[in-house]
Each structure stands twice: as C-alpha cells, then as structure tokens.
Amino acid sequence: MRRLKAQVSHLFLPLSVLGLLIVINLIKGADYFSLTVVNGALYGNIPNILFGASELVVLSIGMALVTAASQGQDIGIGASATITSAVFVMFVLNAGEVTWLTITAGFLISCVAGLVIGAFNGILVSGFKVQPMVATLILFMGGRSIAFMIDGKLSPILANDISNQIGTVIPGVPIQTPIILTAVFIALAAVVLKTTNLRLYIESVGINPSAARLNGINPKKIIFLTFLIMGICTAVAGFIAVNKAGRHDSVNLLKFIMMDAILAVAIGGNSLSGGKFSITGSIIGAYTIEILNRTLLRLEVQTETIPAFKAVFIIILMAVASPVVREYAQKILQRVRTMGVSGTERKTGTPNDEAVTSPNTPGKEEE
C-alpha cells in the first residue's frame, strides 16, 4: 500500500499534465474521445495518439534505463534506428519474395545490428568511462551517413502488402498494428523488469556505482547491458517507423526523436542524473508529448510556432517540478496552514498540488 502511494506521487506530475492537456482538448471540442470505424479498424484521436507515439514510447523505455544506469543520455538513437532500419529494408528487398518469414528474419537481423550499435556505445561508456552523451555523439554525427551507405542513397521503397499491414492495419484486427507492437514491447519490458533483479541493479548502479561495486554488482556490466537493451529498442523503433513510412528515408527518419525521448523521460518524473527510474512515467511522458503536439495543432497554432509553445510548456513544467519551487511552495503551504484554521483537521495536500495548480507563478519570471 505504501509502495503504491509512493508510486502514485511519483507519477503525479506526468498524470496531472496529461489531465490538463485532455481538459484543454475537451474544452476545444467535446468530441475528443469519439471513435470511428473505417474499414474495420478504429480511428479517432486516441488511437491516432497511440499510433503516432509508438516509436517514441519504445525509445523512451530504453532511454529511461540508460539514463538511470549511466547518468547520461543517448543522443544517437535517431541515427541508430536509421541504421537498423536500413539493414532491415535491405535484407527484405534482397530476399526476393516477401513473406512473414523474411520480415521476421529481417527484423531479427536488424536487432543484431542494434545490439552491435549498443555494444559500441556501451563499450565506450562502461569500458572507457566516456560520458554517454559524448559517446553517442559519434554515431549521431556519422550514423546517418552509414545508413546512406547501406541503403545506397536511393531511399528504397517498401512496397509490399506485409509491411503495409505492419505499418497500418492487419485486416480483421480492429487496432492499428504499431499500437499492438508497442503494447507487446511494453509487456515484454514489464515482464523482464518484474521477474529479474534488473531494476534493483540498475538503480543501485545509477545511485552510486562504487557502492554497487562493493556490494557485488559490476557497474560496467550493468551499464553495458542497458546500452544493449537500448540497441534492441532502437531496432524495434526503426522497424515500426520504416514500416509506417513505407520507405527508408535516411535523412528524415526519426529526426530529432532523441530530444522527445529525453523529454519523455524527464516529464515522467525521472531524474536525468541517474538513480531511481519509472518506466510507467516515461511511457506516460511519451504519450504526453504526442498529445501536446497534437493539441497545439488542434488549437490551430501555426506549424512554425509550435516549437516555441512547446518550449514554453517545457520550461513551465520543469520550473514547477524543480526542487527549489517545490520547497518554496511547501513553505508557503505550511505558513498558510499554521496561520489559517488551526483547530480543524485539514485535508493534507501534497506540495505538488499547490505547485501544479498555479503554473503561472514560475512562468512569469521568464517572460
């Protein structure tokens, strides 16, 4: 019970932001939750959000693990996913006839490519003790060129039924396939984290590597492992993205997704300097970002102004969640409590309540 409470307070920030965005959307139009069935599949705002955020969710899971263990972020994920998807596309196109078998084999091979990329980054970070951001900067700079060399600069087109079905809908299944794939991946991650000691190890390495080492956990191995998992995540994300797009465009595939993935981890209430992590939080954070993007479009904000709005939103969010503001809010709350009605037992509100319900106070300072 106590653990549940702690978890809920951890998820308070992402959930309240999600709620706020949904309320804004409902004010804009009451038909926000409406669903329509087209050709036997569900469409509407919610399925579209789940569909659009699928790669981001997969990547934010890996990013949460990497951030927790190595106290840094992987900024090369977009480029890595481009490489793995290039491997997948070239395998499928060279295989001749496209069947489920070749698609599966191509996916597995792209997973191997992802593992190689993860091992490259992991060796740099764990073996050579390079900061993760710097180590992944290498692939960020060179990755898309490598993808270009693999796919031969032609941006090959995946024109077959099966990848079309993976990218959109399998006939007879009412839910779009990327959503199902994402759900399967989330379930797998949950099973792995629940049944193994991985979470404990990653958290202890992230909080204090030398203490973890003294307790018999090898920090190098754990950090290396998180980068391998990140490699698998990039392979899955690349697979989903390339099937969605229907062609392999080395320049624009998953461009700038690392920003969104890091943001998702941060919105999810995870510390970007390692330690405890919450996969649920980062998944909710990823969906929140997708909803934010779509809300801004729905409010008819011009496309070119969207980044500025997003930035203001992030700044307000992070300012509200910052420890200094929280402490300040707690102090004010205490003063109000002692000055106000002292006899009656008041409902104890967490300091987060105060901070979140008045998001404009810290926002003033930067405008």
Added chain:
Amino acid sequence: MESLNAAKPRKRLSNSNLLFIIAGVIFVLMYLFAIINFPGSFMQFQTFFDLFNLNAPLIILTLGLSIVMIGGGIDISIGSVLGLVTMACAVLLQSAIGSVWGALLLALGIGIAFGILQGFLIAYLKIQPFIITLAGLFLAKGLLTTLHKDPINVTNSAFVSLRDFRITIPWLGTENRLGRFIPCEIRPGVIIVVVLVVLLAVLMKWTRFGRNVYAIGGNEQSARMLGINVKRTRFLTYVLCGLTAGIGGFVFLMTTGAGNVGNGSLFELKAIAASIIGGVLLNGGVGNLLGAPIGTLTLLIINELIRVSGVQSNFQAIVSGLLLYLFIVLQSVVMSLRDRRKFKITLPPWLKPPWLKLPWLRGKKKAENQG
C-alpha cells in the same frame, strides 16, 4: 636553478594543460599531413586564413560553450540562438529603421536574454541544464520560424560595406597562374575571434571568476565550502555563453549576409565536438580555453582534407565521427593511466627547453599548473 630543478623533477602537468597539448600536437600534425599531401592548396596562407574567415562563428560559439562545460554544465541551444540572431538582425536591417549598430545591439540583446533565462532556471531553480537548454533550442527555433520563413538577403548599404570589408596583408600572399600577386585577405570576424579568445582566456585563467568556474566544475560541494557563490558563478557562465552566441550570430551574418531558417542548425553539436577535441571534459573542471579554437580547427581541417581529396561527402560525417571516437578514447586512456600514476609527462631536465628555466616564466608556469 639546477638544484631546484633536481629537487622537484616530477612536476605534474595539470589535466587541462595535458589535454590541450595533445589537441595542439594533433592539430599541428594534421596540418603538416595536409601540407605534405596537398601542397598546392594547404601551403597557401589564404587557405589557413579561410579556415578562420569562414568558421569564425563556430569558434566563437565553442568559446562560450567551453566556459559552460568547464563549469560542469551544457548548453545545446547555442546553434538555434545563433540562427535566431541572424534572422532577427536581417529582418531589422531590411526594415526602415535598420542600422548596423542597432543590429549589433539586437544580437547582443537576444544572446544575453537567452543566457539570463536559461542561467536563471539552471542555476537558481536547479533544473537539469540539458532539458532547459533543449527547451531554449525549441524556443529559439520556433521564434526564428515565426519571425520569417524565407531567406532574406540583406541589402542595407552600411551593412553590405561591412560585409565586403576585408583586411589585406600586402606582404603575404600568393601568385596566381598569370603571375599576378594576390594578397591575403582577412575578414573582420577574425579580429573579433582573436579579441574574444584573448579576453576570455585571460578571464578564465587570471581572474577570480575564471577560477571559480573551474572550482564549481571540479567539485560543486567543495567550491561551496570554500565560500564561492556557486549559483551566481553558474548563472554568469550561461550569460557569457548566450553573449557569445549573440556575437557569433552577428559574425555569421557578416560572413554570409543573409538570414535563413537553416542558419546554425547542428552548430551546437559541432561546438560540443570541437570543445571535446580541444580538451574540455564534459564532467567539468578540466579544460583550456585556448583549446576551443584548436579543437574547432582540427575538426575543420579534417573536413577540408576530405573535401580536397574528393571522396564522397558521406565519408565526411563518418570520418568526423571516427576522429571524435579516437579523441575520446585517447583522452579516456590518458586520464585513466594518469589516475593510476603509471603515465607521466615530465621531461627530463636535459630535455627541457632553455626558456623554461627563466625565473619569471617559471613562476607563471607554476600558476598555470595550478589552474
């Protein structure tokens, strides 16, 4: 003198100076390699000056970023701020009230405003620098595209004359095929780079502020124990970084003469790579500001070499990545060996160049080693 030298034979080089020396040596080797392989182009002084002429903005950005990174932070918004500055200045110059001084003030203002906003949030509200500067990146990018979407060519006459202004060096130059002597040209941006390098290097090396920055980057806790105002120092590093981004934007506009949406995109990552090659550690506390231009030039020479040798442009990115990889591994190996005290760079006394034995230089050297 000799006995003093013998008494302390192993004077350890500070990490900052060691990494700086490695970067410098590699830069010189790279340039020599370029000269040997392509004597036609790299022997000309103009090629060397063009490295500065065309990439002055990047060097300026790297300087500011290095200060932030020495202080233990990171700023990834600088590229977008640079783009925003160029576009805002171009719009201002094209309007009726446009003047060069107004544009310069606007550039500095935008840079400082971003620096103050981000510095306040990072230093005083203790939010992670990566996220805040990421938001700054989005903000600058959004403002840039909101301001103007199409490229603007600046036609303000005062600005055009500034843009086309060149400083010629009459005694240095090359003869072209017809035997006509073409003197070397330097753009005014290079002067700004030189002035900034000197100013900021002095600031970081010999002032209280600079030493405070090294202290908070090395260990924030002990810096606070020593009575250093950590928050204010950190805030000032971000303001300085914003300022250099503003100046860099103006210099960029002086180089290209046009405001464009794509200006300065991915400059932040180039600047990070250049700082790392120049010997700044991302952990903070280690680095030499003179390494910033050297790191930038090393990165650029590689690109230049690849372009001259005529390989696919794809290889340019891959080779830059590989170069970064080599530097990172080299740095990490050197640092870990030093930590184990197996690796020492100390010249034996008979190998020391004689000018190091001069007493006034030795005192200075000692001060540098502590930095």
